[in-house]
Amino acid sequence: MTSNDTRRGVILMLVTTLIFASQDAISRHLAGEYNTYMIVMIRYWFFAAFVCAIAGRQAGSIRRAAATRQPWVQAARGAILALEIIVMIQGFVFLGLVESHAVFACYPLLIGALSGPVLGEHVGWRRWLAIAAGFVGVIIILQPSGGVFSPYAAIPLLAAFMFALYGLLNRYVARQDTAATSFFWTGTVGAVVTTAIGIWFWEPMRGPDWAWMALLCVTGAAGHYTLIKAYEQAEASAIQPFAYFQLVFASAIGLTVFGETLRVNVAIGAAIIVAAGLFTFWRERMRARALAR
Template sequence: MSQSNNIPLGIGLMVLTTFVFAVQDGLSRHLAGEYNVLMVVMIRYWFFAAFVISIAGRKAGGLRAAARTTQPILQGLRGLLLAAEICVMVAAFTILGLVESHAVFTCYPLLVAALSGPVLGESVGWRRWSAIGVGFIGVLIILQPGMSVFDPAAAIPLLAATMFAVYGLLTRYVSRKDTTATSFFWTGTMGAVAMTLVGLWFWEPMTGRDWVFMACLCVTGVTGHWLLIKCYEVAEASAVQPFAYLQLVFAAIIGITLFGETVKLNVAIGAAIIVAAGLFTFWRERVKRASH
């Protein structure tokens, strides 16, 4: 299937995607502050699974075709890993807030670049290794590991970023044999099954107002994933991916205006270094592809 490459439309969709996901994170921060994280993520996954199944049902071959894979263990592991990563990241929102959590989490593309060699056998040149090193200096500036005020909780979004990077690499690996539709189906269904088995034990009654917020959380989750799929359908990933960093900006605005968070100087400097290093790795990847 030939892919169109409407870069302006792709960029517009990516900007909208990052805004929707930032709103989703704000809703997650509120709900997880009031209720158990596992219950919140479980309900979100129920809607996500329903969305995935409805998409699969409309395609040729239906659910059976979407679920068909020669890599069920890897696909299942991907689904479990993403569900666990979401739980860890939502917990980070409640402990550290949106600003600091996202500032650290933005290092995940650098982790993908660093791990793509040992995991996928891809070559990573000295320029990209240099950018990865610079990016992790940015992470250290945010975490301040040598300071007396260092909060170990600051490592939580770093764990989430590592989990998400491994998830991304596994997704790239299984895509060698499976379609995007198959990977998407396994992501939603495995996550929903796993979160239901765990989350039901932590069920709490919710207020009517928070059920409205929960409905909005589910809608933003589904909308964000749908926009992301459309974004990658209309434009090549390397052209639009740098704009994914705008989620940090939108999340920071929501954190500051709605939750009274503040941006510390070390967090701002560290995040700027991480984003710059990440943009360089995307640029190098694009140059490398163009030369082949």
């Protein structure tokens, strides 16, 4: 069930972004060697097995973990996430890690802006100001006059919209279902969707890459679980600005591991985005202290 521990929600979001950034780096490596559909399918096989074990233990049994009064919403969010992962990895292939994340960084803006009309959460003018500042940072990164702004940018942009929808549905289902239930549906539905697609694209994988595949599976399971827990702890509009840190982590990995280039506009935009997130956190702390008096 949901709560309103903003500090814990922020910490969980930061952990999630670091895990996702590392996971995306592994995905980029594997996608450069093998078919994307197969990679995501294998990852979801492990994810589904892990989900059944964890969700069943937390809920008491798999049947209890699967029990929900909103099965269609749970199924929809699981399918949307699986398809979003496929789309985003394609973005890594065409744009690279840093530039894909630069475009994808707009998804927290979509969640923060829509959390009010869609979920009925309160979004004050200061939070709107932080969201607007983050949007300015994204525009600077995109550099509409050139740079990342190309037809390929539509790929991570589509992924951003899909992930924003997934994030909103996370908060929605958390009002009635536990993290164990949401986790179960995320893994099982995703496994069905990716298998229906990926089974037609199977190809042999070399021995050393199976180790990378195993690490991808572990990070995939861990990242989505911490994300679900983050939405349980705090309002979506309060923690979403901190999702921008995924851009920072992914850029660092892209620079050090893949030798990508960090352009000046990307650095400036990222700084604005991080500042907007920190401002939002500071405002939440001030508001919590005022209410406690």
